[in-house]
Amino acid sequence: MTLEAPGVTFTELAGGSHPITATGTSTAAFLVSKIDSADKHKQLQLLSYNSTTSEANSLTDAEKAAVKGFFDNGGSNCYLVKDIDTLKNLPVQIVASPSSKIAMLADLAKHCADMGDRMLIISTDDEKKPENLMQLRNNITSVGSNKYVAFYFPWVRPAGSASAVSPVGHVAGAWARVDGERGVHKAPANVSLDGVTDVSVSLAPGDVGTWNEQNVNCLRVVPGRGVVVWGARTAEKGEPDWTFLNVRRLVSFLESSIKESIQWAMFEPNDERLWSSLRRDIGAFLTAQWRHGALKGSTAAEAFYVQCDEKTQQQAQAGTVLCNIGIAPVKPAEFVKISIQQLTS
Known part of the structure; x- marks a missing residue:
């Protein structure tokens, strides 16, 4: 730099700090049976529900309902995947499968624990039999992945539909919405679900307390607010530090942000x-x-x-x-x- 006249000059130099960049918290992945009729996709990224009509044209009704519920409730980015091996390479923090059987859900729970940066949302495969959820919960949590799993009950009834569907997509969207509005540290509870009008099983306060003791998060109808998420626990009962899912998700967020930066x-x-x-x-x-x-x-x-x-x-x-x-x-x-x-x- 040549100085030609008296005065004050500035030279910009590279700083010694390396600011840590926050990683994402609300990208979801839905495990589905088949994405498109030609079966050419092992994974597909969606930024809106409209994409399901053109690119993801082979989803089941349950899978479509989950994806729609995700976007209706504040989600903005998700992947459709066919297998866990594909899931390992995706930058997701929320995992759900509206139609997987117990064995697959156990594998997904183990996957989330192994990765350490994502959580699995689960609901029962029969909306009118609470005992099925307890059987499912016992089978899933036996793999030792409890703090990376969140259970929800009961199913929800979409607007204009007589049939109930799994709430996993709607809940995933609510997680994403709360992340965006308040941050991943805020418990995604006491929030209304959009696009649904009722639940498949009405829960009295005593029922909610019973399920809460089992670390199952309830969905209930609150007058004037619609269907509301009434719980924010992981499936972990043995380690108090990991009781609340927002704590688990916050720690995963901090770990991944620091590690990458x-x-x-x-x-x-x-x-x-x-x-x-x-x-x-x-x-x-x-x-x-x-x-x-x-x-x-x-x-x-x-x-x-x-x-x-x-x-x-x-x-x-x-x-x-x-x-x-x-x-x-x-x-x-x-x-x-x-x-x-x-x-x-």
């Missing part, structure tokens, strides 16, 4: 300069999440910590950089208790 650190000199860069970048990202309401605490120090220094490296194997990260996720107010006292004059 610190690839630059590979093969860098393993010294204090690297450790301080990781502390700075991860700390800045988590601070932004705390300010957005995803983490609790009156200060950032109460919301999370990032340890990456000489002490943590003593715990790591040679050639490994170890970062210890702790967070305080916000859990939903599942029960709200109000005490009213009548005062006498």
Whole structure:
């Protein structure tokens, strides 16, 4: 740069920080039996329901209802896939199958646990027999993938239809809508489902409590609001940290965002300069999440910590950089208790 006259000049230099980019949270995948009549697609991306009439012309009625329910309720991007091997290579965070049998659902649950960045939405295959859902739940959760699975009951009745359908697509859309409006940290519950008018089984408050104890999320009709999602639990009952699905999804989101954004650190000199860069970048990202309401605490120090220094490296194997990260996720107010006292004059 040649200076020709007195004055102040600026030179822009590349910064040393590597901002962490938030990954997506609301792209869905629906496992279907057949996508098109020519059977040429193993996967198909849809950005609207209209695409199902032209490109995905071989979906069953149940599969069409799930895809329509997804877009009706706020979803904007989904994939149709025919097998789990294809699913492994797709950037999805929500998985559902409106018509799979128990064996396939168990495989899908294991897939979600193995991937660690997605959750499976399940409902019973018979909308009028709650006991079938319990059998299904016991068979699915036996594979050890409980915290990556969310169960919903009962089925829903679409507007203008006399038949009930699985709610998995509608619920997936509601997850996507809440992610967009509030963030993945917000529990996708106490929200109305669009495009449906009723449920296949009416649930009394006592019924809802019974299902809630089994970590099954209920759908119920609320006067003036239509069909409302009335639960936000995973199928996990043994580990309290993973009871709520928004906590599971938040942690998966944080993990995938950090993992994808610190690839630059590979093969860098393993010294204090690297450790301080990781502390700075991860700390800045988590601070932004705390300010957005995803983490609790009156200060950032109460919301999370990032340890990456000489002490943590003593715990790591040679050639490994170890970062210890702790967070305080916000859990939903599942029960709200109000005490009213009548005062006498």
